[in-house]
Amino acid sequence: MAQISLWKWSRPDRKEFKHVALTAVASVASLLIARLCRLPESYWAPITTIVIMQSTLGAAWTISKQRLAGTAIGAALGALLAGHFGPNALIFGLGMFVSGAICALLRLERNAYRYTGITLAIIFLVERTQAAWIIAVHRFIEIAIGIAVGLALTALFPEDQPATA
Numbered sequence: 001m002a003q004i005s006l007w008k009w010s011r012p013d014r015k016e017f018k019h020v021a022l023t024a025v026a027s028v029a030s031l032l033i034a035r036l037c038r039l040p041e042s043y044w045a046p047i048t049t050i051v052i053m054q055s056t057l058g059a060a061w062t063i064s065k066q067r068l069a070g071t072a073i074g075a076a077l078g079a080l081l082a083g084h085f086g087p088n089a090l091i092f093g094l095g096m097f098v099s100g101a102i103c104a105l106l107r108l109e110r111n112a113y114r115y116t117g118i119t120l121a122i123i124f125l126v127e128r129t130q131a132a133w134i135i136a137v138h139r140f141i142e143i144a145i146g147i148a149v150g151l152a153l154t155a156l157f158p159e160d161q162p163a164t165a
Contacts, residue, residue, distance in 0.1 A: 015159065022157050023053040030149035039142050040130075048146025053154060060154045063111060064147045070115025071143045073102055075136035077116075078123025082132030087125045095120050119143075 027046040034042035048067065052060050077099050085091045096117055103113040123136050 022153055023050060026053055026149050026153040030146045033149065034142055034145050037141065039138050041138065041142060044139065044142035045146040048143050049150040052147055052150025057154050057158055060151055064151055066109055066111035067115045068144065068147055069108055070112035071119045071140055073099055074116040074119025075123055075140045078120045079133040079136035082124045087127060092124055095124060
């Protein structure tokens with residue numbers, strides 16, 4: 001009977017260990033920076049850093065622009081809607097449609113729309129004691145810190161590219 005292996009046991013790849021170490025350092029750095037800024041949900045900075053660090057510099061730059069644009073749109077729209085309405089499924093659906101239309105008009109990719117929707121949901125649907133615009137600004141700053149740290153470390157320590165023959 002053939003055995004299916006879920007794990008491939010082989011000699012560890014130095015490139016992967018470098019990536020793991022760099023991602024760990026970048027994640028902690030973005031967390032500490034967000035905490036230094038006294039952001040209440042500082043965990044969003046390392047989450048964003050982790051997303052950014054999983055790509056090459058070129059891909060990281062592309063996803064970073066999409067994520068930052070999407071976060072800005074979602075935060076602004078979420079703050080606007082939350083300031084006038086309570087968490088409401090119909091208004092949320094309308095917000096998702098409007099944010100998608102904005103992304104389409106700005107010719108942003110679906111990645112931006114995804115981040116717009118995530119941010120809109122976090123700002124609009126999660127009830128908090130602070131004003132929605134404060135939460136929106138915090139969310140944008142947390143994401144921006146994560147992007148900046150992820151891009152900086154990806155640029156400072158690029159992955160070795162395979163030699164072409």
